[in-house]
Amino acid sequence: MNRVAGKVCVVVGGAGGIGSAISTGLAGEGAQVAVLDRDAEHGRNVVQEITDKGGEARFWSIDVTDAQVVERVFGEIAEHFGTINVLVNSAGITGSHARAHEATEDDFDKIYAITVKGCWLATKYAVPHMLTAGGGSVVNISSIMGLVGGASLPLYHGTKGAVRLMTKADAISYASDGIRFNSVHPGPIETSLSVAAAASDPLGKEEYMRRLLSNVPLGRRGEPDDIAAGVIYLASDESKFVTGTELVIDGGYTAR
Ligand SMILES: NC(=O)c1ccc[n+]([C@@H]2O[C@H](COP(=O)([O-])OP(=O)(O)OC[C@H]3O[C@@H](n4cnc5c(N)ncnc54)[C@H](O)[C@@H]3O)[C@@H](O)[C@H]2O)c1
Known part of the structure; x- marks a missing residue:
């Protein structure tokens, strides 16, 4: 119930399938949660769900590619909640299936x-607040596609690989400041993002899913809560000696 009590957690992409499970999961463990997304309708629903259960959360509309907006919103969050202790980066798209x-x-x-x-x-724009607070935890949602290559979604693979190594570089850069950085690498999780990726694949939705799941030893897709559980651990002080690691939650996809 109180694994992240007293922490102010920012979830970018907090309205999405995985981001909403992370937001509600962190709030359920006692955090004050800032839900950030460009999807205001779903973002406000997530905040409502949290407050209905007695938790504390607020929604900010954001386009994470707009530097001025990101700077302003993180300033407003720190002003509203008093500080920022945890950042989760979960915003994403799968983009084009086209080859190079x-x-x-x-x-x-x-x-x-x-x-x-x-x-x-x-x-x-989160780190300055963590420096003032004397530490923090950043959790970047990468993917199994940031660990291994594959023919589908080549541009997406490149971005997720970049997120993986940005995380490790930042882990080293900020270790002496007490700010931990870790990446989480989900396998196939049932969300609108994975459904859209399957539907737009040239193989067709059924064949795409069949091939994907045939490479998952546990034989099924995971749920957003499976990812939220890993994020809560990395956000909490239970992981106080963990930085620069990659937490793979993939039903065994990358074990082969
Ligand atoms: N679902 C999977 O199978 C899977 C597997 C591995 C990794 N991931 C990663 O997990 C993260 C969450 O994915 P999801 O499955 O929950 O997808 P989702 O589409 O449900 O959620 C993504 C969220 O990001 C938001 N977003 C997109 N662009 C944005 C922008 N410019 N500014 C602000 N918000 C923006 C969307 O509005 C959406 O709410 C992504 O980074 C994704 O790459 C997902």
Whole structure:
């Protein structure tokens, strides 16, 4: 019930399938939660769900690619809650399935802006508050696709690999400041993002899912709560000696 009690946690992409499970999970463990997303309708629903259960949360509308907006929103969060202790970067899109020679410059810029630049911008404007607080924890949601290659979604693979190594570099840079950085690598999780990726794959939804799940030893997709459980651990002081690690939650996909 109180694994992150007293901590102010910011969840970027907090309206999404995984982000909403993280937001409600952190609030259920006693955190005050700032839910950030460009999807205001679902974001406000997440906050309502938390407050209905007696938790404390507030929604901010944000486009994580817009530096001015990110700077303003993180300032408002610190003013509202008094500080920022935990940042979770969960905003993302899967983008184009096109291979390198077929993808457009726009395909590239769009996915790198949200996944890579967005992760960096949120970190840039959260860290000063953590330095003032004397420490903190940043959890970046990468993917199994940031660990291994694959023919589907090549641009997405590149962005998730970048998130993985940004996390490790920041873990080392900020270790002496008491700010921990870790990445989480989900396997296939049932959310609108994975449904959309399957539906837009040239193989067709059924064949895409069949091939994907045939590589998961546990034989099924995971649930958003499976990822939230790992994030709560990394946000909490239970993981106080853990930084620069990659927590893989994938039903065994990368074990083979
Ligand atoms: N679902 C999976 O199978 C899976 C697997 C591995 C990794 N992931 C990663 O987990 C994270 C969450 O994915 P999800 O499955 O919950 O998807 P989702 O689509 O349900 O959630 C993503 C959220 O990001 C938000 N978002 C997108 N662009 C934004 C922007 N510019 N500014 C602010 N918010 C923005 C969306 O509105 C959405 O609420 C993503 O980083 C994704 O890459 C998902």
